[in-house]
Amino acid sequence: MLCAEQLTKKYRTGEGVFNLNFKVSNGKIVGLVGTSGSGKTTLMRCLAGLLEPDEGRVLLDGSHPNTSEGRKKIAYLPEQADLIPDLTVVEQLHFKAMAFGHKGPSLERIVQEAIKAVNLGAYAEQLCGQLSAGQRRRVWLAWAVLQQAELYLLDDPTSGLDRKTQKWLKQWLDEQRLAGNSIVVATQHIHWIEDIADYCLVLEQGKIVKRKKRPNKLIVLDEKLLNRQD
Numbered sequence: 001m002l003c004a005e006q007l008t009k010k011y012r013t014g015e016g017v018f019n020l021n022f023k024v025s026n027g028k029i030v031g032l033v034g035t036s037g038s039g040k041t042t043l044m045r046c047l048a049g050l051l052e053p054d055e056g057r058v059l060l061d062g063s064h065p066n067t068s069e070g071r072k073k074i075a076y077l078p079e080q081a082d083l084i085p086d087l088t089v090v091e092q093l094h095f096k097a098m099a100f101g102h103k104g105p106s107l108e109r110i111v112q113e114a115i116k117a118v119n120l121g122a123y124a125e126q127l128c129g130q131l132s133a134g135q136r137r138r139v140w141l142a143w144a145v146l147q148q149a150e151l152y153l154l155d156d157p158t159s160g161l162d163r164k165t166q167k168w169l170k171q172w173l174d175e176q177r178l179a180g181n182s183i184v185v186a187t188q189h190i191h192w193i194e195d196i197a198d199y200c201l202v203l204e205q206g207k208i209v210k211r212k213k214r215p216n217k218l219i220v221l222d223e224k225l226l227n228r229q230d
């Protein structure tokens with residue numbers, strides 16, 4: 001479980017995030033929603049253990065997130081996809097998978113599965129520096145897929161994504177939830193996240209101004225199941 005307790009991170013300008021308290025249980029999706037500058041990235045970096053709070057703390061299963069144990073559990077995907085322009089898509093993903101400890105046939109399999117998941121097969125041999133913004137974002141999502149983490153922190157994941165990939169992403173997030181993993185998604189698009197998130201935190205000027213729980217509505221992921229006669 002991830003906990004933010006009285007979390008404050010203040011920049012010299014006086015901006016930042018202030019006295020935030022919330023929990024993300026295993027198997028839950030939480031949306032962090034707010035306009036530009038509301039503090040989403042600051043909070044995400046604190047949750048990933050990359051920014052040290054001035055007050056309060058972040059705990060992942062009772063420990064600081066930036067320990068060797070914590071780093072194995074967290075997949076943090078920042079707003080900007082940090083890809084090496086001279087590597088092909090497949091080389092880039094090999095490189096990332098190796099950094100996460102995969103090797104041999106399992107490395108090859110996991111890279112191919114990630115490429116297939118985000119529908120990047122046609123671009124597998126293309127240099128990352130020659131991809132469009134949306135294609136780069138898909139490589140970035142493939143990077144999330146191959147990490148096989150317990151906690152996913154996704155900052156602005158839908159930016160530049162076509163509808164098909166946005167739909168796939170929702171399905172993938174739902175699969176992660178069913179597998180018991182936790183996800184925090186920072187986005188300006190409340191309509192995209194609110195029908196999949198278990199709850200949303202609305203941020204304004206670094207403070208939580210609203211907590212929105214998902215209404216109890218039936219989500220139809222597979223219509224065949226509904227129409228089954230057994």
Ligand SMILES: Nc1ncnc2c1ncn2[C@@H]1O[C@H](COP(=O)(O)OP(=O)(O)OP(=O)(O)O)[C@@H](O)[C@H]1O
Nearest residue numbers: 011012013015016035036037038039040041042043
């Ligand atoms: N390193 C920094 N030094 C000073 N101020 C900063 C720094 N980083 C962010 N800020 C300020 O803190 C506030 C929150 O920024 P943050 O990047 O967390 O917002 P955000 O909600 O992620 O915005 P966006 O949706 O545009 O990415 C902004 O007003 C920003 O100008």
